[in-house]
Amino acid sequence: MSALVIRDLHKRFGSVGVLKGINLDIDDGDFTVLVGPSGCGKSTLLNIIAGLETASSGEIVIDGKVVNTIAPKDRDIAMVFQTYALYPSMTVRQNITFGMECRNVPKPQREEAVARVARLLQIEPLLGRKPAQLSGGQRQRVAMGRALVRDPKLFLFDEPLSNLDAKLRVEMRMEIKQLHARIGATIVYVTHDQIEAMTMATRIAVMHQGEVQQFADPETIYNRPANVFVARFMGAPPMNTVPARIASGQVVVGDVRLPAPPAAAGWEGREVILGIRPECIAEPTRQFGEAGTPGIRIMAPVELTEPTGAETIVVLRMGGEKVLGRVAPDIRLTVGATAAFAIDARKICLFDPQTERLIA
Amino acid sequence: MRSPAATLGRWAIHIAIWGLGIAYLVPLVVVVLNSLRSAEEITQTSMIGWPHIWEFSNYIQVWSTYCIAQTCSGIRPYMLNSAAVTIPATLISTLLGAVAGYAISLWRFKGDRWIFGLVTAGVFLPEQMRLIPWTIVLRDLGMTNTIAGLVMIHTIQGLSFTTLFCRNYYMAIPADLMKAAHIDGAGFFRIFWRIVLPLSPPILIVTVIWQFTHIWNEFLYGVTFTTGQQQPVTAALIALSAAVADVPQHGLQSAAVVVAALPPLLVYLFGGRYFVRGLTAGAVK
Numbered sequence: 001m002s003a004l005v006i007r008d009l010h011k012r013f014g015s016v017g018v019l020k021g022i023n024l025d026i027d028d029g030d031f032t033v034l035v036g037p038s039g040c041g042k043s044t045l046l047n048i049i050a051g052l053e054t055a056s057s058g059e060i061v062i063d064g065k066v067v068n069t070i071a072p073k074d075r076d077i078a079m080v081f082q083t084y085a086l087y088p089s090m091t092v093r094q095n096i097t098f099g100m101e102c103r104n105v106p107k108p109q110r111e112e113a114v115a116r117v118a119r120l121l122q123i124e125p126l127l128g129r130k131p132a133q134l135s136g137g138q139r140q141r142v143a144m145g146r147a148l149v150r151d152p153k154l155f156l157f158d159e160p161l162s163n164l165d166a167k168l169r170v171e172m173r174m175e176i177k178q179l180h181a182r183i184g185a186t187i188v189y190v191t192h193d194q195i196e197a198m199t200m201a202t203r204i205a206v207m208h209q210g211e212v213q214q215f216a217d218p219e220t221i222y223n224r225p226a227n228v229f230v231a232r233f234m235g236a237p238p239m240n241t242v243p244a245r246i247a248s249g250q251v252v253v254g255d256v257r258l259p260a261p262p263a264a265a266g267w268e269g270r271e272v273i274l275g276i277r278p279e280c281i282a283e284p285t286r287q288f289g290e291a292g293t294p295g296i297r298i299m300a301p302v303e304l305t306e307p308t309g310a311e312t313i314v315v316l317r318m319g320g321e322k323v324l325g326r327v328a329p330d331i332r333l334t335v336g337a338t339a340a341f342a343i344d345a346r347k348i349c350l351f352d353p354q355t356e357r358l359i360a
Numbered sequence: 361m362r363s364p365a366a367t368l369g370r371w372a373i374h375i376a377i378w379g380l381g382i383a384y385l386v387p388l389v390v391v392v393l394n395s396l397r398s399a400e401e402i403t404q405t406s407m408i409g410w411p412h413i414w415e416f417s418n419y420i421q422v423w424s425t426y427c428i429a430q431t432c433s434g435i436r437p438y439m440l441n442s443a444a445v446t447i448p449a450t451l452i453s454t455l456l457g458a459v460a461g462y463a464i465s466l467w468r469f470k471g472d473r474w475i476f477g478l479v480t481a482g483v484f485l486p487e488q489m490r491l492i493p494w495t496i497v498l499r500d501l502g503m504t505n506t507i508a509g510l511v512m513i514h515t516i517q518g519l520s521f522t523t524l525f526c527r528n529y530y531m532a533i534p535a536d537l538m539k540a541a542h543i544d545g546a547g548f549f550r551i552f553w554r555i556v557l558p559l560s561p562p563i564l565i566v567t568v569i570w571q572f573t574h575i576w577n578e579f580l581y582g583v584t585f586t587t588g589q590q591q592p593v594t595a596a597l598i599a600l601s602a603a604v605a606d607v608p609q610h611g612l613q614s615a616a617v618v619v620a621a622l623p624p625l626l627v628y629l630f631g632g633r634y635f636v637r638g639l640t641a642g643a644v645k
Contacts, residue, residue: 047539050539050543051542052539052542052543071542072539072542072543073542073543073544073545074545077543078543079539079540079543081536081539081540082536083534083536083537084536085536085537085539085540086540087537087540087541087554087555088558088559089554089555089558089559090554090555090558098541098544098546098554099543099545102544102546102547102550103545146540146544158536
């Protein structure tokens with residue numbers, strides 16, 4: 001059964017449409033990430049799910065029950081905020097039990113719940129402290145404890161890792177993922193960070209300008225993006241998108257010819273947009289996939305190199321178009337010179353230049 | 361090395377600051393010194409001078425036996441009147457202002473901006489304009505010439521300030537904190553008592569000092585709405601100076617002024633550092 005269903009949800013602030021017909025169907029136990037650039041409406045959507053904002057039209061169904069008119073506290077949800085939103089004057093223990101206190105849960109039960117969550121998150125030594133005495137990571141953990149103690153139908157996370165430093169963010173990312181695996185909760189998680197989305201989600205909803213661009217599992221989102229926006233938003237560095245043409249079953253970019261996917265047959269002789277991930281443009285000795293297929297060899301001038309240590313990002317001209325490639329770090333490339341590259345054509349995407357939708 | 365012009369500028373600033381500081385303090389010094397001189401000494405020499413004999417009896421006399429408008433009880437009963445007006449009015453207006461400021465800043469409701477605008481308009485309304493309306497209200501409620509009447513007036517008028525102060529302070533409380541409390545299921549007053557009020561001491565100290573000083577020093581309502589034994593000390597001081605018109609009693613007068621000014625001065629001395637801090641500080645991060 002679906003834990004959360006959103007049907008044709010609209011939200012307008014005055015004449016400005018912030019959400020334009022959102023439809024999502026989230027299964028029990030799913031870790032759904034809402035991802036998109038700032039201003040895409042993802043936080044508004046989360047707030048509407050929580051009941052902190054009202055929808056202009058449409059339905060929100062949690063666990064089979066329409067909750068549009070139900071107060072946040074009665075929606076059987078828990079939320080973790082970007083700013084942690086811990087009550088500054090309360091101890092960690094009081095922060096965690098405040099919700100139960102509001103619901104008149106008897107004291108022994110509260111104590112038991114706190115003990116369980118504190119053990120789960122390993123925050124037992126912190127229970128007597130005030131939020132001001134905690135580090136960022138500890139605060140984050142307490143904020144999650146406050147959500148976990150509720151044992152709700154739905155967990156809502158609003159950019160919970162954005163205020164942490166890079167190292168801690170990676171650690172907490174793994175921890176949240178493990179936590180999800182362990183307790184099997186249904187999670188809706190908002191972030192603008194596509195890496196968080198890719199690493200944590202079981203399903204990703206990519207949002208842009210108040211609309212869901214694509215709602216699918218991470219692999220599909222990455223490899224078969226529904227449109228040019230999704231293609232370029234997910235992945236860093238982003239997917240290369242260059243104008244191309246289909247001619248005699250081949251994708252033609254300048255002097256480069258790549259085998260066109262079968263689905264491109266109807267586009268013979270027409271203009272398309274070629275999408276190719278930077279990791280599909282590599283040094284000439286590279287072999288791709290499990291079968292170790294060698295790539296298609298091209299010669300291209302090198303414009304810029306950016307060594308990151310683990311690999312080198314290279315800006316090159318593929319058939320005259322500027323694209324990014326990723327080569328092994330020990331490859332020495334001379335800027336301005338022409339070098340050989342191998343292209344993995346198995347995973348190329350083609351988009352309609354008018355609608356920018358995926359065609360093959 | 362500073363340039364000579366800059367050094368000169370700094371000196372000019374220092375001289376100006378010291379000059380202004382002394383100008384402000386001179387009247388206080390004169391009054392305090394006179395309060396310790398006998399009437400004879402003042403009349404024989406000058407209003408400004410160092411006491412030849414330190415005369416502490418002025419204070420004893422003015423506190424308990426001096427006659428003001430045919431009643432010889434000193435200013436003690438009037439001081440108590442002032443306290444009976446100022447303390448409840450300060451506490452009630454501060455607490456109500458905190459609730460009102462909390463409601464306006466952290467709960468969105470239809471017309472909230474209008475209500476805030478109307479409440480704060482009271483800050484800019486001159487006292488004199490409110491005299492006649494208050495006269496009618498006090499008359500209709502049968503509260504003319506009562507301490508309770510003054511408490512009511514100062515509480516209601518003080519709400520404009522206290523609401524404004526608290527509202528501005530609470531605006532800095534993060535929206536997420538309120539959202540978290542909503543999801544936890546806390547209602548209006550539970551959020552106020554458990555979350556907002558514990559964050560409020562800095563602004564509450566500011567409003568208490570502000571209200572206490574303002575109400576204690578208030579004169580117009582005191583002299584208009586109360587007579588005789590019901591008057592606060594500021595109004596009684598005028599009766600005292602009227603009596604002094606026949607035989608100058610500058611020593612007693614000065615002692616009375618010093619005593620009357622002492623409570624707000626003490627409140628400021630004890631809470632002053634919070635006052636400055638509270639006016640500039642934002643809320644918790």
